[in-house]
Amino acid sequence: MKIFTSWISVIIRKSSTWGYLFQRHISSCVYPRVYWTKVDCIGLQNNHFKINNLDSKLSFVKVVGHRICPFTTMTGSSDILSIDKDSKHNSKTDMRSTQTNLRYCIPGTGTYRNNHNASLVLTDGLEGILGKTAPTHDDASDLGRGADLRKRSAVMTSGQTVGGRRHWTSRSFAVDINMTSTIKSTVLGLVLVMCFSNVGLAAAAQTVAATNTTTTLPPPCDSNIYCYGELLKTVQLARLHEDSKYFVDMTLKFSPARVQENFGKLMEDTSDDPTRKQVAQFVDDNFDEPGTEFEPWTPEDWQENPAFLSNISDPIYRAWAEDLHEIWKDLGRKISIAVKEEPDRFSQLYVDNPVVVPGGRFRECYYWDSYWTIDGLLLSGMTTTVKGMLENFIKMVEEYGMVPNGGRVYYTRRSQPPYMIPMIKLYVDHTQDMQFISDNIGHMERELNFWIKNRTTEVTYKGKTYEVAQYNVQVDEPRPESYREDYKVAQSVPENDRTQLYVEYKSGAESGWDYSSRWFVDEANANQGSLKDLAVTSIAPVDLNSLLCYNAKIISDYYWELGDSKKAKRYEAVHEDKKKTLTELFWDERDGVWYDINITNMRKRRFFYLSNIHPLWSGSYNKSNGEEVMAKVINYLKKQKVLDYIGGVPTSTQNTGQQWDFPNAWAPLQHLVVMALRENRDLHEEADAISLQLAEKWIQSNWQGYEDVKAMFEKYNVEIIGAPGGGGEYDVQVGFGWTNGVALRFLNDFGDRLKSPEQEQERAAEATTTGGSLSLHASKLSSANYLIPVVAAAANFLAR
Numbered sequence: 001m002k003i004f005t006s007w008i009s010v011i012i013r014k015s016s017t018w019g020y021l022f023q024r025h026i027s028s029c030v031y032p033r034v035y036w037t038k039v040d041c042i043g044l045q046n047n048h049f050k051i052n053n054l055d056s057k058l059s060f061v062k063v064v065g066h067r068i069c070p071f072t073t074m075t076g077s078s079d080i081l082s083i084d085k086d087s088k089h090n091s092k093t094d095m096r097s098t099q100t101n102l103r104y105c106i107p108g109t110g111t112y113r114n115n116h117n118a119s120l121v122l123t124d125g126l127e128g129i130l131g132k133t134a135p136t137h138d139d140a141s142d143l144g145r146g147a148d149l150r151k152r153s154a155v156m157t158s159g160q161t162v163g164g165r166r167h168w169t170s171r172s173f174a175v176d177i178n179m180t181s182t183i184k185s186t187v188l189g190l191v192l193v194m195c196f197s198n199v200g201l202a203a204a205a206q207t208v209a210a211t212n213t214t215t216t217l218p219p220p221c222d223s224n225i226y227c228y229g230e231l232l233k234t235v236q237l238a239r240l241h242e243d244s245k246y247f248v249d250m251t252l253k254f255s256p257a258r259v260q261e262n263f264g265k266l267m268e269d270t271s272d273d274p275t276r277k278q279v280a281q282f283v284d285d286n287f288d289e290p291g292t293e294f295e296p297w298t299p300e301d302w303q304e305n306p307a308f309l310s311n312i313s314d315p316i317y318r319a320w321a322e323d324l325h326e327i328w329k330d331l332g333r334k335i336s337i338a339v340k341e342e343p344d345r346f347s348q349l350y351v352d353n354p355v356v357v358p359g360g361r362f363r364e365c366y367y368w369d370s371y372w373t374i375d376g377l378l379l380s381g382m383t384t385t386v387k388g389m390l391e392n393f394i395k396m397v398e399e400y401g402m403v404p405n406g407g408r409v410y411y412t413r414r415s416q417p418p419y420m421i422p423m424i425k426l427y428v429d430h431t432q433d434m435q436f437i438s439d440n441i442g443h444m445e446r447e448l449n450f451w452i453k454n455r456t457t458e459v460t461y462k463g464k465t466y467e468v469a470q471y472n473v474q475v476d477e478p479r480p481e482s483y484r485e486d487y488k489v490a491q492s493v494p495e496n497d498r499t500q501l502y503v504e505y506k507s508g509a510e511s512g513w514d515y516s517s518r519w520f521v522d523e524a525n526a527n528q529g530s531l532k533d534l535a536v537t538s539i540a541p542v543d544l545n546s547l548l549c550y551n552a553k554i555i556s557d558y559y560w561e562l563g564d565s566k567k568a569k570r571y572e573a574v575h576e577d578k579k580k581t582l583t584e585l586f587w588d589e590r591d592g593v594w595y596d597i598n599i600t601n602m603r604k605r606r607f608f609y610l611s612n613i614h615p616l617w618s619g620s621y622n623k624s625n626g627e628e629v630m631a632k633v634i635n636y637l638k639k640q641k642v643l644d645y646i647g648g649v650p651t652s653t654q655n656t657g658q659q660w661d662f663p664n665a666w667a668p669l670q671h672l673v674v675m676a677l678r679e680n681r682d683l684h685e686e687a688d689a690i691s692l693q694l695a696e697k698w699i700q701s702n703w704q705g706y707e708d709v710k711a712m713f714e715k716y717n718v719e720i721i722g723a724p725g726g727g728g729e730y731d732v733q734v735g736f737g738w739t740n741g742v743a744l745r746f747l748n749d750f751g752d753r754l755k756s757p758e759q760e761q762e763r764a765a766e767a768t769t770t771g772g773s774l775s776l777h778a779s780k781l782s783s784a785n786y787l788i789p790v791v792a793a794a795a796n797f798l799a800r
């Protein structure tokens with residue numbers, strides 16, 4: 001065995017600015033070949049290295065991370081090796097470590113092809129391998145051959161088209177290689193240890209400012225029809241459909257290559273300037289309407305007369321609950337086997353088990369919506385459907401490393417609020433199916449760790465450092481499903497700012513609150529502005545941090561049940577750490593509530609958003625102060641006067657025209673406030689009464705809307721009983737998964753005390769003699785303007 005010395009320096013460049021220069025000299029590492037590379041994780045999400053054409057039998061790859069390097073395992077096949085994020089090999093990985101130099105020495109397992117050029121690509125790991133790469137610079141050509149190389153360098157240019165394929169890198173970079181000798185033999189495990197001990201890494205300590213420079217980021221997915229490219233742009237800007245989402249939900253009639261070829265012809269024939277009619281014809285010729293991706297399906301576990309109906313004493317509400325229970329059948333979808341067989345022709349992702357969708361334009365399953373949908377399905381006794389949906393999510397974690405925003409390919413590079421673990425808890429609480437936990441606890445950990453590794457950043461406050469989670473999607477291009485809308489706003493900002501705007505758009509979509517003044521940051525650090533002021537990545541949202549805290553607690557509890565005390569303690573520590581952060585950073589003693597934090601100046605965003613009370617719901621506060629916390633939160637809600645609206649609690653007090661603002665009220669947020677108060681009712685004398693009152697308002701409004709148009713809305717207006725919400729970038733939708741789920745939950749939990757308006761009227765008539773008043777009784781809106789578009793939407797829904 002020979003000893004060789006290799007010397008590689010990797011220069012990571014951030015667009016026009018050289019971010020830093022790193023050079024590493026390895027004095028004596030006793031194994032065949034080591035590739036050293038330095039990764040700075042500050043400002044990067046989901047770093048991922050892919051090494052093509054590496055001499056993998058004879059090589060190790062060493063990744064030296066500045067802070068949190070979210071990858072550790074190396075997998076390989078043929079001439080492509082990639083480093084995956086989840087380590088089985090590297091127990092030294094501590095995702096929360098703030099150590100300057102994390103060292104990973106990873107054996108490769110692929111085969112060596114020394115007639116190929118090698119290339120090293122830094123990509124966004126979460127998204128997996130972002131297109132194949134090929135050498136882009138002659139100087140890289142010797143990398144991997146084990147030849148004597150001196151001061152070779154190669155600069156990969158992001159987004160280049162190589163060999164007919166486009167590839168993306170998170171950063172441009174250069175590789176300098178200087179190997180003084182090579183060897184032929186292979187030594188693995190032992191050498192690994194020697195590697196770690198032999199390498200001095202002090203010089204690697206690099207501090208890199210997390211500058212916000214323009215970088216080349218990947219598109220929403222790799223499909224040049226559904227996610228980026230001229231075809232998508234041409235069709236979307238032609239405005240063939242009122243809703244941008246329609247086009248990206250259509251199915252290709254032919255293979256993507258053939259459709260691209262046809263598009264090429266169209267452009268050629270029209271000198272790159274087709275008329276709207278010609279584009280429409282092209283779409284007609286090459287795409288089928290949305291819907292061919294599904295097969296007819298009725299949930300097998302749907303039964304008449306589910307048990308929960310008997311908990312509802314008001315006969316009018318009970319009859320309505322039966323209707324709601326029926327609606328599950330309309331919202332069920334089974335993905336056609338054609339999607340499995342020819343995935344490239346569909347934007348729909350294939351999953352084995354049927355799903356329950358929100359409804360309307362939301363034809364596919366959504367991540368966080370499913371929490372409330374599943375809660376309702378469980379009340380409806382549909383445990384098989386629920387288990388299937390959970391298995392789909394687990395599969396997605398396996399495939400994408402996380403759960404995508406929704407079941408379409410254009411959603412796969414962003415997620416939504418992480419409710420998979422709480423959903424599993426709902427299911428297990430209901431069924432006692434601990435086998436599901438022992439089968440899937442690893443995937444639950446993986447989901448939580450995705451957020452910890454890829455959506456967590458370090459902040460300093462009053463001399464202490466904290467880890468806070470954020471929505472942060474480092475993906476370029478307009479959202480395909482809202483292409484026109486995003487593109488238009490982007491034209492109003494300088495070209496250099498557009499990528500960042502697209503990042504903010506997607507990060508907002510990941511938050512589930514798309515969009516809201518919650519994400520506007522103006523010059524005065526307030527929440528005024530418009531969509532071009534989106535600054536989601538500058539904010540640490542309290543609900544996300546609270547949710548992750550809860551996730552860690554659930555996992556810890558399950559590990560105790562499974563008898564793995566080591567893991568149980570580990571996640572208990574994560575939970576405690578997050579709880580402490582919520583208390584020390586997010587809690588505001590003066591106002592008695594938690595706030596989002598602007599991490600660019602570490603100031604609290606002292607604005608009312610219903611998400612502010614999330615830690616009360618998730619139990620992420622010090623239980624020893626429970627009564628005090630509860631009293632303060634109730635006081636805060638009263639002071640904000642948000643308990644006074646007739647139709648529920650508003651999302652915010654800002655009327656911006658955005659859908660996650662006033663006057664809209666959303667089912668998941670009503671659930672949040674009502675259940676936070678109900679579950680903690682022992683902590684405060686008023687908690688039970690307020691939760692009942694809020695549940696009553698919400699149910700009355702939902703019921704009234706249903707009476708008017710025989711449909712459930714996606715969101716409601718807090719000022720008018722029964723009226724749908726509005727604003728945002730698409731018309732209000734009917735269906736509706738989470739609304740039905742929350743209505744069933746309230747009808748079940750408060751069913752013995754809720755009275756429909758008709759019943760109330762009777763009660764009122766009786767009460768007049770005693771001077772009773774009906775604060776919640778609303779006059780019915782028979783001729784309200786809102787009914788016109790809504791009736792049309794409802795008619796469409798019913799006609800399905």
Ligand SMILES: OC[C@H]1O[C@H](O[C@H]2O[C@H](CO)[C@@H](O)[C@H](O)[C@H]2O)[C@H](O)[C@@H](O)[C@@H]1O
Nearest residue numbers: 358362366369405481482509512513514
């Ligand atoms: O098409 C625009 C956006 O639509 C979705 O967001 C809204 O509907 C979802 C499904 O009910 C819901 O989860 C989300 O909270 C709503 O704001 C979609 O999730 C977005 O990614 C999409 O851009």
